[in-house]
Amino acid sequence: MRRILHVDLDAFFVEVCRQRYPELRKLELLVVGGRRDQRGVVQSASYGARKFGIHAGMPIGEAVRLCPQATFFQGSFVHYRDASHAVRAVLERFSPTVVMASLDEAYLDFAGMERLYPVSLLPIAEQLRNEIRRETSLDCSVGIGPNRMIAKLASDCAKPRGLMEVRAGWEEGFLAGLLLKALPGVGPVTAARWTELGLTEVHQVQGMQERELERLIGGDARALKLRAHGHGGSTLRADRLPRSMSRETTLSRDLGDPVELEAILSLLTARVAGQLRDEQLVARTVALKLRHDDFKTVTRRRTLETATDLDAELYGAARTLFREAFAEVRRRNRGVRLIGIAATNLGVAAEADLFEPAQRQRLRDLTVAVDKVREKYGFGAVTPGAALGARRRREQ
DNA sequence: TCTGGGGTCCTAGGACCC
DNA sequence: TCTGGGGTCCTAGGACCC
Numbered sequence: 087m088r089r090i091l092h093v094d095l096d097a098f099f100v101e102v103c104r105q106r107y108p109e110l111r112k113l114e115l116l117v118v119g120g121r122r123d124q125r126g127v128v129q130s131a132s133y134g135a136r137k138f139g140i141h142a143g144m145p146i147g148e149a150v151r152l153c154p155q156a157t158f159f160q161g162s163f164v165h166y167r168d169a170s171h172a173v174r175a176v177l178e179r180f181s182p183t184v185v186m187a188s189l190d191e192a193y194l195d196f197a198g199m200e201r202l203y204p205v206s207l208l209p210i211a212e213q214l215r216n217e218i219r220r221e222t223s224l225d226c227s228v229g230i231g232p233n234r235m236i237a238k239l240a241s242d243c244a245k246p247r248g249l250m251e252v253r254a255g256w257e258e259g260f261l262a263g264l265l266l267k268a269l270p271g272v273g274p275v276t277a278a279r280w281t282e283l284g285l286t287e288v289h290q291v292q293g294m295q296e297r298e299l300e301r302l303i304g305g306d307a308r309a310l311k312l313r314a315h316g317h318g319g320s321t322l323r324a325d326r327l328p329r330s331m332s333r334e335t336t337l338s339r340d341l342g343d344p345v346e347l348e349a350i351l352s353l354l355t356a357r358v359a360g361q362l363r364d365e366q367l368v369a370r371t372v373a374l375k376l377r378h379d380d381f382k383t384v385t386r387r388r389t390l391e392t393a394t395d396l397d398a399e400l401y402g403a404a405r406t407l408f409r410e411a412f413a414e415v416r417r418r419n420r421g422v423r424l425i426g427i428a429a430t431n432l433g434v435a436a437e438a439d440l441f442e443p444a445q446r447q448r449l450r451d452l453t454v455a456v457d458k459v460r461e462k463y464g465f466g467a468v469t470p471g472a473a474l475g476a477r478r479r480r481e482q
Numbered sequence: 483t484c485t486g487g488g489g490t491c492c493t494a495g496g497a498c499c500c
Numbered sequence: 501t502c503t504g505g506g507g508t509c510c511t512a513g514g515a516c517c518c
Contacts, residue, residue: 098518120486127486129518142518148483163487188489188518271491273516329490336486371510381485385512426487 087254088320089196089207089230092237093177093214096225096246098190099130102169103161105223115156120146122158125336129161133246172222180214185322193234195322211249232257235318238270257316262289269313279303288314327367327432333357334426340379342421344412348405352472354427355404359397360465362429363457368393368436369429372400374407377424378415386411393433396449397456397470400429405472 120126229240
């Protein structure tokens, strides 16, 4: 019997900021994500601010318009990460299989633990919620179900600070009351398409034959039908390799100077390469992302002969891709709003290669030395040469 | 109102191979 | 002269999630 438990921290980013900055605690209207005057979107809003219609993903400017009296605060990733680790440590006492789906969400597998918890997992969920509260001062909601989808939907229903269990056999009844757009994987685009066809609620799908549904929405019918009846994945894989690793930045103002852009690209690449080495991974494919100032977003990628974790090799590919992609920016006579780099096609780094070409060995020695300096003095202690070009140009 | 940053997964077409 | 079918790898773009 599969039993999955989904833990979802309530207003996670807001609460972590409040813990770290006591002056934020008394503010009922708090919006975390970016500052008032910055380009950005809302990461999380306090429950008070949500009453004004503010929600995650909304542009900061719009949130300011809806609730000018709110406080806008930019939190720090390191604080979120540390809080997330603290929560995970509590969760790991309850199940050997804990998979963090993001900083503020986790799945726990309780399959095969019927002896310990024969009927309901609610008492365990309650204990878990109390221990998280006691040890991290964070509130959470917990959903329990026979698969990941049901567990997640149950925790959505339980928010905030609630518990909900949907036992095997009750999935259809539980889902019958939900909107299709509540299902994970049904986003704004799909929901709008189905609404046009008159499909908005899960019970409509439940009541249709698959053939009928297929005439309406085509090839997605089978998958939707299965989900509407409560089927979903019930296995958790904790030890998968990550699929990609990336850094991107929306510039504070649009840029048209390729030298400045290449300088930023070299820093972003150094960050990704550093993280690859940190996690002992190598990448075979490098992907560049450029967003033009009219929001047209372009990606270019290249697969290398050999996988690598070296700044110089990743940046070599990144710069080539950038020059190709930037030609289009020029042709369209636009500026660049965002630039980013991703390493994909990841693998586990091999043990030292005795037959590595001498040049590559020198690059590796250099990289190891740079990592040591950075570990001691911080990332900014070493700057890639490519990043200096722009500085020199500005000084001139 | 003016649109972040970190990810995952899917699709479609083309090259290439047998 | 016209033209299989299956499989893998690669690229670009897009939907979606938190």
